[in-house]
Amino acid sequence: MKVVFMGTPDFSVPTLQKLIEEKHEVAAVVTQPDKPKGRGKAVQFTPVKEIAVKYDIPVYQPQRIKQNKEFYEQMKQINPDVMVVVAFGQILPKEILDLPKYGCVNVHASLLPRYRGAAPIQWVILDGEKETGVTTMMMDVGLDTGDMLLKEMIPLDEKETGGSLHDKLSTIGGDLLIETLKQLEAGTITRTPQGDAESNYAKMLTKELGHIDFTKSAEELERLIRGLNPWPSAYTSLQGKTLKIWDANVVEGSQDAKPGEVFAVGKNSFTVMTGDKALEIMEMQLEGKKRMTTEAFLRGYTVEKGEVLA
Template identity: 65%
Template sequence: MEVGMRVVFMGTPDFAVATLEDIINAGHIVEAVVTQPDKPKGRGGAVAMSPVKETALEHGIEVLQPVKVKNDNEFYERMKQIDPDVIVVVAFGQILPDSILELPKYGCINVHASLLPAYRGAAPIQWAVIDGLEETGVTTMQMDHGLDTGDIIMQSRIRLDAKETGGSLFDRLSSEGGRLLVKTLEAVENGTATRTKQDDSLSNYAKMLTKSLGNIDFNEGAVNIERLIRGLNPWPSAYTHLNGKTLKIWEADVCECNDDNMKPGTVFNVTKDGFCVKCGKDALSIGEVQLEGKKRMASDAFLRGFKLESGTVLG
C-alpha cells in the first residue's frame, strides 16, 4: 500500500489499542482519534485518560472527546473538515448517528469480538468463556443503525484454550482484531471486500457484566461455575462469602463428589495443599483465592494463614 487511507479512529478501552497501533503501522494516516471523556478513577478520584487517548497522544494524533456524538454540532463540523476515507470503530461506547455513519467515503467499519451474528452486545469475550464455547473470533462489519447488526466484511476464528480466562481471551482477540482490520481496510480500498448480511435468527445478546453476576450459586453444576470463574477473571471476578467476608475464587478445577447428601457450598477434603467445595453436580477443587482485605494467593498459602474446616458452608 503506497499511500494509506485517511482514517478517523473511534475507541476507548485497552481492547481498541492494538487496532489503532496496527492501523498506524500499516501506513494509514490517522487524522484524529475520538474517545470517551476523561473520567475519575480509583479511590483518589484522579481524572484518567482512556488507553486509546494515551496511545493517540504518544503518536501526536489529535484527540476529540465529545460527551455525546449524537448532539454535538461542533464535533460533526470537525468530522466534515477532516473528511476521512473511513471511520474505524472499536469498543467506542456511544451510538453513532446517521450523519456520522454516512460521512466517510467507505462508511464506518467496526471490529467486534465475536463471530457475528452470535454474541452481539457489550461483553462477547467473557460470555464466550462462561458459555463454554470451543471457538470464537473477531468480525469486521460495515456499521448500520442497529447494535452490531451491520453486514459482515471479514471474520477470523480462534479456538479457546481449556483454561481460557476472560482476560487471556481479551488479549488474544484484541491482537487478532487489529490484524483483521488492516486486512479489511486493504480489501475495502482495493474494491475486493465482500459484504454479507447477518442472519438475525442466529443472533444472541452478550449482556453487560455486573459485579452481582460473580456471586457464585453453588447449587449450579461445577462445570458451569468453573467457566464462570474463568470468564469473570479478571473483572468483575467470581466470589462467595466466608464468615461474612468476600472470598474471591480465581482458579478452580472440576472434581467428582458422589455424596448427594452434602449441601452445595460445603467445604470438604481440606488438606495442606487445598480444599474442595460441593456443587449442585460434582465439586470444585479450589486453586487460587483472595479473602477480603488480603492478596490473591494459591490455596496452600491461604490455608497456612487461615484455619478452614471441613463442613464450613460458603455463600
C-alpha cells in the same frame, strides 16, 4: 487511507497501534471523556487517548455524539476515507455513519452474528463455547447488525479466562482490520448480511453476576470463575468475609455434602460441593488479602471441613 479512529479501552489499543505502524493516516482519535479513577479520584486519560497523545494525534472527546452538530462539522472538515470503531462506547448516528467515503468499519470481538452486544468475550466462556474470534463489519444504525466483512476464528483453551481471551482477540483485531481496509480500498471485499435468527445478545457484566450459587453445576460455576476473571470476578463468602475465587477444577463430589459445603481440605486446595460434582479451589483472594494460590492461603488460614460458603 485517511482514518478517524474511535475507541476507548485497552481492547482498542492494538488496532490503533497497528494503523499507525502500517502508515495509515490517523487524522483524529475519538474517545470517551476522561474520568476520575482510583482512591484519589485523579482524572485519567483513556488507554486510547494515551496512545494518541504519544503520537501527537488530535483527540476529540464528545460527551454525546448524537445531535452534536459541532462534532459532525469537525468530522466533516477532516473528511476521512474511513472511520474505524473498536469498543468506543457510544452509538453513532446515521449522519456520522454516512460521512466517510468507505463508511464506518467496526472490529467486534465475536464471530457475528453470534454474541452481539457489550460483553461477547466473557459470554462465550460463560456459555461454554468451544471457539470464538473477531469479525469486521460495516456499521449501520443497529447494534452490531451491519454487514460482515472478514472473520478470524480461534479455539478456546481449556483454562481460558476473560482476561486471556481479551488479549488474544485484541491482537487479532488489529491484523484483521488492516486486511479489511486493504480489501475495502481495492474493492475486493465481500459484504455478508447477518442472520438475526442466529444472534445472541451478550449483555453487560455486573458485579452481581459474579455471586456464586453453589446449587448450580460445577461445570457452570467453573466457567463463571474463568469468564469473570479478572472483572468483575466470581465471589462467595467465607466466615463472613468476601472470598473471590480465581481458579478451580471440576472434580467428583460427595454424597454426604450439601451445595456450598467444604467436604475435603488438603495441603494445596479445598473442595466445595455444588449442585452437580464439586469445585476444587486452586486460587483465591480473601477480603483484605492479596490474590494467592490456595496452598499459600492454607499456610496461614484454617478452612475446616464442614464449613459452608454462601
